[in-house]
Amino acid sequence: MLGRTTRVGVLGAGAMGRGIAQVAAAAGHPVVLADTSAEALDQARTSIRALLDRDVEKGRRAPAEADAVFGRIAFAPLPEGDPAPLAGCGLVIEAIVEDLAVKRRVFAALERAAPDAVLATNTSSLSVTGIAGACTRPDRVLGVHFFNPATLMPLVEIVAGHASDPAVVLAVRALVDGWGKTTVLAQDTPGFIVNRVARPFYGESLRLLEERVADCATIDWALTSVGGFRMGPFTLMDLIGNDVNYAVTCSVFEAFYYDPRYRPSLIQKRMVEAGLLGRKTGRGYYEHGPDAAAPMPLEDQDLGRRIVDRVVAMLVNEAADALFLGIATRDDIDLAMTTGVNYPRGLLRWGDEIGVPTVLERIEALQREYGEDRYRPSPLLRRMAAEGTRFYP
Numbered sequence: 001m002l003g004r005t006t007r008v009g010v011l012g013a014g015a016m017g018r019g020i021a022q023v024a025a026a027a028g029h030p031v032v033l034a035d036t037s038a039e040a041l042d043q044a045r046t047s048i049r050a051l052l053d054r055d056v057e058k059g060r061r062a063p064a065e066a067d068a069v070f071g072r073i074a075f076a077p078l079p080e081g082d083p084a085p086l087a088g089c090g091l092v093i094e095a096i097v098e099d100l101a102v103k104r105r106v107f108a109a110l111e112r113a114a115p116d117a118v119l120a121t122n123t124s125s126l127s128v129t130g131i132a133g134a135c136t137r138p139d140r141v142l143g144v145h146f147f148n149p150a151t152l153m154p155l156v157e158i159v160a161g162h163a164s165d166p167a168v169v170l171a172v173r174a175l176v177d178g179w180g181k182t183t184v185l186a187q188d189t190p191g192f193i194v195n196r197v198a199r200p201f202y203g204e205s206l207r208l209l210e211e212r213v214a215d216c217a218t219i220d221w222a223l224t225s226v227g228g229f230r231m232g233p234f235t236l237m238d239l240i241g242n243d244v245n246y247a248v249t250c251s252v253f254e255a256f257y258y259d260p261r262y263r264p265s266l267i268q269k270r271m272v273e274a275g276l277l278g279r280k281t282g283r284g285y286y287e288h289g290p291d292a293a294a295p296m297p298l299e300d301q302d303l304g305r306r307i308v309d310r311v312v313a314m315l316v317n318e319a320a321d322a323l324f325l326g327i328a329t330r331d332d333i334d335l336a337m338t339t340g341v342n343y344p345r346g347l348l349r350w351g352d353e354i355g356v357p358t359v360l361e362r363i364e365a366l367q368r369e370y371g372e373d374r375y376r377p378s379p380l381l382r383r384m385a386a387e388g389t390r391f392y393p
């Protein structure tokens with residue numbers, strides 16, 4: 001159905017589309033990268049060329065190979081939005097603005113322009129089924145969720161919509177595996193695996209800040225130095241952009257019918273309102289200019305341990321609940337978090353190391369203290385603690 005010679009269309013040449021186009025071209029596919037904005041296409045052309053040139057400089061690619069990859073990408077302007085240039089594609093990956101109404105309109109047009117193509121969306125937070133519902137053939141629509149930057153991040157979440165043909169899902173998964181990516185299968189639920197399971201990393205850290213347990217620098221220090229995470233939550237939110245992180249949190253919260261477990265933080269809302277978006281505006285939780293003072297954490301091991309215990313217990317609880325609800329398999333949940341957001345360990349494996357009864361006790365203690373449904377233990381943790389079982393027997 002799909003192979004190395006399949007023409008791949010990528011709709012949207014922004015941050016994600018240009019990376020996905022480069023990945024497909026590097027794997028040998030002829031690629032059509034299309035965008036309604038001529039400026040976005042020009043920027044994509046310049047940025048892909050620069051990344052390939054850097055690969056050559058660093059000795060990661062031969063010059064002829066870089067030229068061949070670049071030569072396989074055709075840049076197609078769509079001034080009227082009509083996706084006709086994608087007609088000959090066997091697979092089209094959509095990476096345009098995160099707006100359900102716009103994506104539905106575009107998928108209906110794509111289906112007419114490329115009647116034989118498999119249609120994939122790179123959406124982070126919308127329902128694949130909701131997008132596919134605009135098509136007369138929803139069986140060949142699925143989610144293919146790359147991480148930013150798509151050229152470097154190994155993980156791709158493959159998401160079947162309600163009507164996706166399992167053979168199409170398998171064929172796309174095999175194709176993306178062949179691009180050197182690590183794929184996991186996720187149910188079509190808000191945030192899929194990573195953007196759901198990672199919520200407490202930010203949300204619980206923001207609660208700690210709100211309650212004045214510690215300042216940003218100390219929480220970041222605790223999670224990196226004591227917890228082993230590659231980056232602290234506040235440093236990471238400043239990198240991602242507080243507007244982007246806040247939007248994902250709000251979207252997951254709304255999509256779960258306002259489950260308090262995912263409630264966004266007022267601190268983060270105020271940061272967005274104040275335009276303190278992080279690196280891109282020069283200031284977020286930290287100052288980012290050349291004269292910015294280095295953060296001064298309070299390196300208190302006991303405090304650090306308490307912070308890490310609370311955040312990690314909430315992360316393990318969320319991962320356990322994703323497993324309980326069949327969002328993905330045990331192995332895919334752990335793989336998604338280590339390859340999608342570089343967690344030092346899979347969360348379920350981490351839960352085993354801490355001990356499932358201990359994780360449960362920590363969540364129950366929070367639930368007793370706050371009386372909030374936010375600290376609701378997953379039924380799976382309760383069941384496992386009662387039975388004395390482990391995630392990895």
Ligand code: NAI
Pocket residue numbers: 011012013014015016017034035036037040078081094095096097098099106122123124125145146147148
């Ligand atoms: P972006 O804003 O950088 O790029 C979107 C591009 O789509 C723009 O160049 C725009 O001109 C173009 N576009 C808009 N409407 C179009 C249409 N009707 N036809 C053709 N082109 C159109 O956005 P970004 O960040 O690349 O995100 C794209 C998608 O990928 C979104 O669904 C987003 O949720 C998802 N995503 C984003 C990640 C990120 O970290 N930025 C990570 C993973 C997924």
